[in-house]
Amino acid sequence: MPHFTPGAVVDNEIADSLRRQSQLSSIGKAAIMSNVVAVDTSNDHHSNKETREIRPTSHGLVPSPSIPNGLVPSLSIAHGLVPPPTLPHGLVPPIPIPHGRVHPTIPNGHGCGSHDAGSHTPSEASVGSTPSTAPGSPHLMPIRQNSGSSTPRTRPPATTLNIPGMTRSRVSPDGRIAERDVASKLVIIMVGLPARGKSYITKKIQRYLSWQQHNSQIFNVGNRRRVAASAQPGSSNLTAQIQARAKAMTNTDALPETSKVSGTMDGPTQAAHILLNGVEPSQNQESASRDHSEEPKAPMEPFDQSAEFFDPSNARASQVREQVAISTLDELLDYLLLQGGSAGILDATNSTLERRKMLFNRVKERDSKLGILFIESICEDQGLLEANMRLKLSGPDYKGKDPVTSLEDFRKRVAAYESAYVPLGEYEEKMGIQYIKMIDVGRKVIHHQLKGFLSGGIASYLTTFNLSPRQIWITRHGESYDNREGKLGGNSDITPEGRAYGAVLYNFMTQKRKDWLVEQKDKILSSSFPPQPGDNTPPYPESRLGELDEKNFCIWTSMLKRSIQTAEDFEADDDYDVKNWEMLNELNAGDFERLTYEEIEHNFPLEFNKRKQDKLHYIYPGVGGEGYLQVISRLRDMVREIERITDHVLIIGHRSIARVLMAYFMDLTRNDIADLDVPLGMLFVIEPKPYGVDFHAYKYNEESQWFDEVKDYKPHKETRKGN
Known part of the structure; x- marks a missing residue:
């Protein structure tokens, strides 16, 4: 039977707790030891009992783990403060030590340490009495377990690619940049x-x-x-913020006091608390966000x-x-x-x-x-x-x-x-x-x-930027047989009405191409520098009359029949450059391809409701099933190509494609993308400008076989069920 010093309590709970701290660094262990010794000596002093003695084991004294030099400065018992390093959120909290208990000496020399309590005062037993060598970084990385080793990981996490909807990790399940990253x-x-x-x-x-x-x-x-x-009127709040921030720059009292901890902890307890938990979050946030509400004593002239x-x-x-x-x-x-x-x-x-x-x-x-x-x-x-x-x-x-x-x-x-x-x-x-x-x-x-x-x-x-004058047209294909039946996806042919739409689209684009060229030439000839009053539209710096004559017109379709068939008249004209792109294909509905929304709602109500609640992040089940985030990802290179080229382009796409491209060029919010109203028969044109874009919308008029401009059109959400 091992021999214990009289007065020392063998507590399995404490021993288990200490073993759970095996993943902590020696810094944390030393802080806990100091906490234990301080509690012990404090209780002895308070109860006026005889000083307890922890005798060495048969293997002699076991030295307590040292704290690297420079990390924890000496404690000031008079103030009870420990200037701590700031630790990241999520470290293991300190082990609760039952009141009046002391650390037991573990048999066979496996304890955390042995001390002669009679030869040390509480201040001498504190963490601050141990030399330190750690750098003065304000943040320490979260401690993580390395595979096959008990050595904690101290290097920063990898800053690899994050793509919403295309990457997933424990810290970022949705692919966005995590708060801690x-x-x-x-x-x-x-x-x-x-x-x-x-x-x-x-x-x-x-x-x-x-x-x-x-x-x-x-x-x-x-x-x-x-x-x-x-x-100006109404600017006092901003002016106040500016003056308050400038004052804070020269006022040391306004800086965050990382050495202060709320409460009246004694030094060793405070050291263990801070080393294991970091500074209280409220202190960090208050100092980080600063006080924007302070009003200046005098307004800025x-x-x-x-x-x-x-x-x-x-x-x-x-x-x-x-x-x-x-x-x-x-x-x-x-x-x-x-x-x-x-x-x-x-x-x-x-x-x-x-x-x-x-x-x-x-x-x-x-x-x-x-x-x-x-x-x-x-x-x-x-x-x-x-x-x-x-x-x-x-x-x-x-x-x-x-x-x-x-x-x-x-x-x-x-x-x-x-x-x-x-x-x-x-x-x-x-x-x-x-x-x-x-x-x-x-x-x-x-x-x-x-x-x-x-x-x-x-x-x-x-590297894709250019200021060349050009037009970007976006529309959906002509009506298909699956459209008539309300089915998702598929690869059906277009109806006779869909073919008529393609023919009118060709005639309309040919006319608008001529109109645009005349308009640009007039602007160049009438422009002057410096500008005259009322001359608000800046010409393109790269615009030259000869260059405008040589501008090509590209027609881009998907690989699906309904898109390719809509562009047949353009294909027959050598003055247009037609190309089919797989990345322009419609969003893949997976197992729900060629089903109607009513069928999905009736047969798969859970999936229907999941999509209804969050269309942007929803992914259709089954092989090849996609969501809007996947469409955004595969159109990334398409957007860069549109930005790079100096020619006109007409994109004959699908509902999801039109929504995603319109969201980019019109700078729409993520809440608008999945519900943007882009019905069949609508034609949109975007002209990049140095100050933004010019935007116009046209609606197909089946009776007149032409497109009518929709004045003051604003992109908006559709209200129909599903889609």
Whole structure:
């Protein structure tokens, strides 16, 4: 029988608990040991009992595990505080120690340690008395069990591809970027002089990421600057936020106090609690989200936002611009870290090296794992620059003002920025910072050290950009026999009415192709620079009369008969380039192919209700069954090809195809995609513009054998059952 020191209690519950902690690091074990010893000595002192003694085993003293140097500083018993490192959510909570009990000495030398309680005070037994060597990182990675080993995993998780609907994992069952996967999230910081197309690029990137079902948002510094500097009615709240954030930057009391823990724990107990649980979540969230409600004591005076406002030597204006930039960045970081965002885009000039350093450091202070991507837009083509300037003159800073005077002021503004402008390059490459440079909106693209699937996907997408004038037409095939019977999918022929639709479609497109060419030539001949009052439509910088004459017209169909047969008249005309694409096929209904919605509702009510509740994420059962997320994934390359080509294109597709493509070009929300109304006989045209898109809708008139334009048409959800 092993011998135990009188007064020590053998407690199987504690022994079992300690064994359950075998996966914890030596840091956690040391904290628990200190907690146990502190409770023991505290209880002894309180009850005025004789000090208990834990005698060594037959194998001698077993040293307690050491804590790496530098991780836990010495405790201050006077204040009862332990400055802790912040640990990720999800670590194993501390083992509850029954009141008045002490750690038993395990027989045969297998205990966690032996101590002479009479020779140590509580402060000497604390965790802080142990030297430390761990780095001062604010976050430690979640401890995970390696296969076949008890060594905890400390490396960060892999930041591999996440595609909603196409990938699935334990932390991300729907394929989206998980909240804990901070390293996969991305802060995109735009760089460039005014009128270089930064806002155009940001809108395209945000639209593409959102269409791919990644939560993304643009944070435009210029919009906030106009409100803050003009002190317009209703802007006091934003101005207050800017001033409060600027004050917090120089006020150390406003910084998060990671060394404070609520309650009145003694030092060792506090150490064990923090090392195992991390700082209380409420503290982190409050410090991370910051207080946006503080009102300034005095309102910000309005500024004249002429070129002088952007002069680097204007100290007061520079302070306002700096405050607005910081405030906007903090909103972006709140969105990523607290509101479920995956990518945030900071749309501003950020043309100085000092500004970019400040932004980079501020992001890393909030969370060092966040990815940062700088994207710079440069314009070397004078025609493109003039088109961008024309667009700026119709913007909010110059709206309603004389265009000649406005152009002169805008040139002075650009000159003010140029005086301190430092392009991306030497410093970023020296520091290993990832960036993308775009010259003339895609004519030339430079990548540097891109990391992560979001950065790589954005880089690939940016290479497809062009500003060539063109039209993108989208329609469904002519009526098929399965359409008449209300059946899903299938591969039936089109009806005589469907063939008539194809013939009218050919005649209408041939006429609209001619009309568009005449309209573009008139715009080029009548355009002037600087623009005259009332001249609001900027010409395409690449437009030349000869180039417009040479533009091709592509007809793209699916591999299904009803789509191919609708394009037969185009196929017979050598002036059209017809191609069949399998990726344009209708959504595959799996086991429900060629069933009606009524049959599905009657025979498979559970599946019918599942789809009704969440059409976007629903996948039809059976081999080959798809959902809308799968259609989005297979159309990714199609969208990039449409963005890349400079020719006109007519897509003769199907309901799901039309919905998904319309959602991309019209920047619709994910809630609109699966229910968008795209009936047979509707024809949509989209013209990409530097400021967005022009959109028109036409409806097939069977009686007149033509298409009638639907004025002021807005994409909307359909109300019919199923579909």
